[in-house]
Amino acid sequence: MQSVLDLPLAVLPETVPGLRAEVRAFLQSEQQEGTFRPGVDTWLAGFNPEFSKRLGARGWLGMTWPRQYGGGERSALERFVVVEELLAAGAPVAAHWVADRQSGGAVLRFGTEKQRRGLIPPIARGESYWAIGMSEPDSGSDLASVRTKAVQVEGGWRLNGTKVWTSGAHSCHFMITLCRTSGATSDRHVGLSQLMVDLSSPGVQIRPIYLLTGEHHFNEVVLDDVFVPDDMVLGRVGGGWEQVTSELAFERSGPERFLSTMQLLVEFVRILEPCSDPRSLATAGQLVAQLWSIRQLSLRVAAALDGGSTPNVQAALVKEIGTRFEGEVIEAVRKAALHGADEHGAFRQLLTNAVMHAPGFTLRGGTNEILRGIVAKGLGL
C-alpha cells in the first residue's frame, strides 16, 4: 500500500566505512590534543570556529554541494555519516551548523550565480557562519505572521523589525531574515521575502538572551533601518514563504534531532558496565533500541533528499519522535542515576547540562504540537 510516509530504503554507499573510520580517527586525535571536551547539545552550544575550519579543510562541510562552489559532490547519506559521528562524539559543531545544514543549500537553490560564487565557498571552508532570522516576539509557530518589514529604496531595501531566539547571531556573519516586502500580515503567505543581512551592518543590534545555565546562545536581533542591498535578496521577492518551507526537511530530519543527548547516553552506558544493575541495564537497552529505530527513519529521509524529493511530513516525524527521545534519555538516565550510578564527574556534568538544555529540544525548529499537525495533515486527517 502506498502511503505519504513511504520512504526509499537507505543503502549506505561503499565509501561509508572508510569515511566513518576517517572521522573517528580525526575526532580521537582532536580529543587527544584536548581541542574539545565532549558535550551535550553541541550543535547549539559548541561554538568553535577553529574546529569548523578544520572540518572544512577536510571536506566535511558543504559535502553535497557542487565542487565549483567549494562543495564535495558527495551524497546526503555520506554527509549523514559524518554528521552523526561528530554529534555522537559531542564535538563542537555550532559555528558552521546552520550555514552547512540549510543556509548554504538555500543560497545554492535560490541564489544568483554571483551570490553562489561569493557566499558558498567560505561556508564550505568553515569560515562563514549564518543565523536563522525567522521567529519574532509575536511570531513563532505562526511564522507567516512575521512583521519585520522591508521597504524598497534606491539600490536595495530598508529593514525594520525584531527577531528573537536567534541562535548564534552574536557570532555569525549573516542572518537569512524572513520579512514582509509587500502586503499586510493578513495576506499571510503573500509578500514575504528572504533578505541576507550582514550582521555587521549599521542598525543591527544583537542583545543576548541567557539560557538557564547562564550560557549565551540566543539573541534578540533588532533591525533598525538596516540597509540591505538588492544583491543580498535571496531568491524571488515575494517568494519567501515557498523558500522558507523548502528548508524544513533539511532543518528537521537530521541526526541533531535525536543525538543532542548522545554523550549522556554514552557516558551512562560506560559507567553502567561495572555496576550491572538489571533495571539500569534494561533502561540502557531500551534507549539504544529506540535510538536505532529513529536513526533508520532519519537515514531514509536522507535517502529521499538524495533522490531529490522534499519529505517534509516524514522530516516532521523524525523531529517529533527524535526530540522526545532526547528528553527521554535524560529522564531515564536521571532516574537510574538516583540508584547510585552518578558518581562519575563527567557524567554528572553532562546530565546537568542536558537537563538545563532540554526545554528547547521540542521547541526549536517547530514545536511538537505543530509537527503533529503537519503529520496529521500529511496523512489526510
Ligand SMILES: Cc1cc2nc3c(=O)[nH]c(=O)nc-3n(C[C@H](O)[C@H](O)[C@H](O)COP(=O)(O)OP(=O)(O)OC[C@H]3O[C@@H](n4cnc5c(N)ncnc54)[C@H](O)[C@@H]3O)c2cc1C
Ligand atoms: C533552543 C532554541 C533555539 C532557537 N533558535 C532559533 C533561531 O535560531 N532562529 C529562529 O528564528 N527561531 C529560533 N527558535 C525559536 C523557535 O523556532 C520557536 O520557539 C518555535 O517556533 C515556537 O514559537 P514560539 O516560541 O513563538 O511559541 P508559540 O508559537 O507562541 O507557541 C506556544 C505554545 O503554543 C503551541 N501552539 C502554537 N500554535 C499551535 C497550534 N496551531 N496548534 C497547537 N499548538 C500550538 C506551541 O506548540 C507551544 O507549545 C529557537 C528556539 C529554541 C528553543
